[in-house]
Amino acid sequence: MDLSGRFGARSGDGVPFREAAALESLHIGGGEEFRQMVPPENAGGFTALLELPPTQAVELLHSSSSSASQATTLHSLGTLSFPSNPLLMERASRFSVIATDNQQNGNVSGETTTTSSVPSNEHIKTEPAETETCDQAAVEKQSNRCGKRKELDKKVKSSTKKKNKSSEENEKLPYVHVRARRGQATDSHSLAERARREKINARMKLLQELVPGCDKIQGTALVLDEIINHVQSLQRQVEMLSMRLASVNPRIDFNLDTILASENGSLMDGSFNGATMQLAWPLQVMETEQSYHHRQLQQPPSQQWPFDGLNQPVWGREENQDHGNDHNNLMVGSTSLHPNQVKMEL
């Protein structure tokens, strides 16, 4: 779709905003800088947040894989903030959302200025702060706002490319200005419905990407079928695995934490052949497991944890020669809590 092509070109601009808003777990140092950089980034401010995600999520992956340190991301932000503004404005106009503020009416129509970033500052600044809010309340608020007030602008400006899309609402604004498509009904109900439908479609696209084998399928009902099957299969797998664990000798399954903890310790040392052991008892278990994994090279485990870009900084030390060790990767990078725990137990 043309959206992805367009957004692929601007890999930098939307991403840092997403990072600031969404990935709280990253503990980005200098969060204040992020906040300040975010407003000029979202000069448009009315980008269809929900239309962006599918592609921006991919960009997230790229950016987080490319940036080894957070300092570099911040640095790249600074360089990108200015050029991204006109691009964002263009994007905003494409999504045909008109700002509530009068100052921005002229801007959104396609002219690119950066002055319009100022009014949107307050809106955008509160957004990162609201990352913790409960989604349900927010969703209900959103639907209320949608239903209550949507102003329609039926004028067709020459400079606009607004025939393409109608808009999603920005949850920061009390009400949303929506431009009607050419030849479409313009009453508030159908517009609200259309916005809702587009939201649902965006999320369905995400689901399609997540569930394997859903890309080829056309039609909502079949996709939903696949999703239901996938969820059911995952739940059945959990049942089976817990039954297997329970049927194993109870001493082993409840002592698995010590086994894994010892693996933790040895892997944290960076030694891969399990040469260095800290504790006597897990030693035998560790060695046997390592040999088991080496043997497993021919048959890789069915479930392999991702060795993708996001993990590379973390697992960087571990260029492992054997792929069969993938499900051991869980151990590396965990806290030093485990070796202490194990020492206490033994």
Place this chain on the structure above:
Amino acid sequence: MDHLLLLSLSLTSLMQPTSSMNEQFLKKWQMGLQIFRPSIDNTSVSERKRAIKLSADVAMASLRKGTTCWSRALIQKAATQDNFLVRQMLSGIKEETLINKKLPKIVCHRKIVRRSKKILMRRKSKSAMEEVAAKAKKLVKRKTQGLRNIVPGGEFMSNNVLLIQETLDYIVSLQTQVNVMRSIVDAADAGVER
């Protein structure tokens, strides 16, 4: 809301759960299993399986720290089975609110709905296109109802948008659960064979 969406987006873009999620899940799950440890000798296989599954579910749900609907519903369901275990596992602040809070269920009496729909359909004149569209909509509705039955807390989600969002997050969390459990089972098997 968007925070959750974007968080889950960052995960879905990777198509699989992150390693940190795996570790967190493992830690919490181990914590739950430790709670169960004292009474492990005098239990049957089914009891143990129940405890394992329960602690795994609560661990998975607690990763979300109450931000998602399905996690809250899952914890509440677990609390009905083993309140003590759940309380021990969720030693955070949220436990009380999580366990006590409950949303109104969306209940539609099917007979009444069906009857009213029949009446409505009688008045409308059907064109070919309308019929097809109506059937497609019916199908989709049936599927979404099926999805609500599957996803924990589905009945409490008032709109489809929320439902799909929650499903996304739920699938990712299930994937972490399955990954970690499978790796442990493999390790246990390896240990047994020796």
